[in-house]
Amino acid sequence: MRVEPMNDAGAEVCWSYDGPTDPLVGSSATRAERWLGYGGAGLITALLVISTYMGSPPFDKLWQWAVFVFFAYDIGGGAVANMLNSCKRFYHSRAVPGEGAFVRAAKNVHLFTAIHIHPIVAAALLGGSVPNAVIWYLALQGSVWLVLAVPLYLRRPFATLFTVVAVIAEYNFLSLGDGLEWFIPCLFIKMVMGHAVQEEPYAPRAPSDPRERARK
DSSP, X not given: OOOOOSOOTTEEEOOOOOSSOOTTTOTTOOHHHHHHHHHHHHHHHHHHHXXXXXXXXXXXXXXXXXXXXXXXXXXXXXXXXXXXXXXXXXXXXXXXXXXXXXXXXXXXXXXXXXTOOHHHHHHHHHTOOHHHHHHHHHHHXXXXXXXXXXXXXXXXXXXXXXXXXXXXXXXXXXXXXXXXXTHHHHHHIIIIXXXXXXXXXXXXXXXXXXXXXXXX
């Protein structure tokens, strides 16, 4: 017996995309998805900068603030962007003609996670704990590998489990450093819950012309 969803809210599963390559919010992202991805990244960056500045940041040089802003946008914003259906579609489908080596590498979850040495770089440049950062880098790799090793239908709860454990551990046992308390939770949301978990990518139900969907 086929069971239908209670409410599809005018959406449908869509794996195809076209148009310019956008590795940040996913190619063929709708206007709402672009606003949410880029706007969410901007909002999170602003909140992190303001809250850190009002606290007691362990750094005061301009270049350190530039590094902080970069990571806030990339990691904090990426936690939102990697949850977009357009990103799920983009990163969990095969590369299409015209997509270069970077995109093909980014679609390899193991490889893309491996190049995220961000905790080590952030700790080294912003006065954090480098030994703890190395542990977190290894924990990130292990979490993604374990998520990808389980059946697809179990990946989301496993990813959530590892992310919640990371939040608790960072707060109580393995702090990355003052002013960087947000870093590990956001990184695990971005990479473990977002990038590593394949989910059905929904798109607005629309006429056959994909350009009409893109304008919504």
